[in-house]
Amino acid sequence: MTFQHLGLYASSSLAEQSQKHREDEPLSWAWAWLSANENDFIREKAFPTPENKRAKAPVTKPALSPLGQAIAWGTAYRYLQDEAQGLNAVNALKEGLEWSDANDLRQTLMQTLAMGHLFELVRPHPALTFSQAWLARYEERVMSLITPPQENRMLACWQNALKVGAGVTLNHPEWLTEAQTLFIEMIQDVHPEGYFKFVAENKREMGFPHQFYTVVALVLTAEIAEHAQHDFWAIENRGVTLGTAVSYVVYYYFFPDKWRWGDAPSDTDVRDLVREHGAFFEMAHHRAKLLRGIDTLLDENRPYFSPLAGGLTTLTHGIPRKEPKKRGWLW
16 A cells, blocks of 8 residues: 655645635635744734733744754645755755654654654655665664553553554555554543543653643544544544543643642643644644634644644644634633
């Protein structure tokens, strides 16, 4: 089986929808972001203050990490048909971007998965003449990271996400089938309220970040599998789905002080996590409709670009609307 994607997380049908609604919010913000330079104005967002409940703040394009910039170039190549930006992304791959380990295993797994996404974005570029050598090196690196399986469930989920992504990039469809076992186990570990039982049972050592990063890994896993004809999104356990765990994280974006498992995270810590790695929320919103509060979370952070959590997902997965969203009661 040969997989054909626009990166690991999108397909031609999603790209067609994005093009069709490029003038509609929130996709129009993502299209503007894709063509913008650093610090360019993208949009205004609500930014209420005690003095002015209707205050607004500008959203500009931020400085990007080297890997983030390469993924942005690759996205522009596929969505804007910009050969020059595609060449920049290919050159980033050629120069050995992100082959070194990060400070911790989770970050290394996330980076390695993002490298596979970058490769898929530029796979058809004519300058990618070194693909066989790159893929051989990538497979060696992936194998060193996904074995042996980690006992920490959050890290095991990131190993599984990398296995699914690499299964696409390296054309190992059997890896996706194998990865379904752990995915099912993790859905079975989701309490009907939305928290992972393993987090609650280890609340002294774990906390909100473990819940958050496990959800990120599972959403990316499900979305990659979706575009490889494996419906992980439909996996459920007595009505509990991945969407249940996503909703739990959304709730604590608004009410971090109510976190029950160990020390409560600060509002700043939660918002920093969601701002940096929250692009996966667009995927969850697209696949698991009616997640309470997610519209407001998304609008406070769009357009979403997270190099390690799906890329420019407001472009690939944003749901168009004709009228501006009004914030209402959440819970």
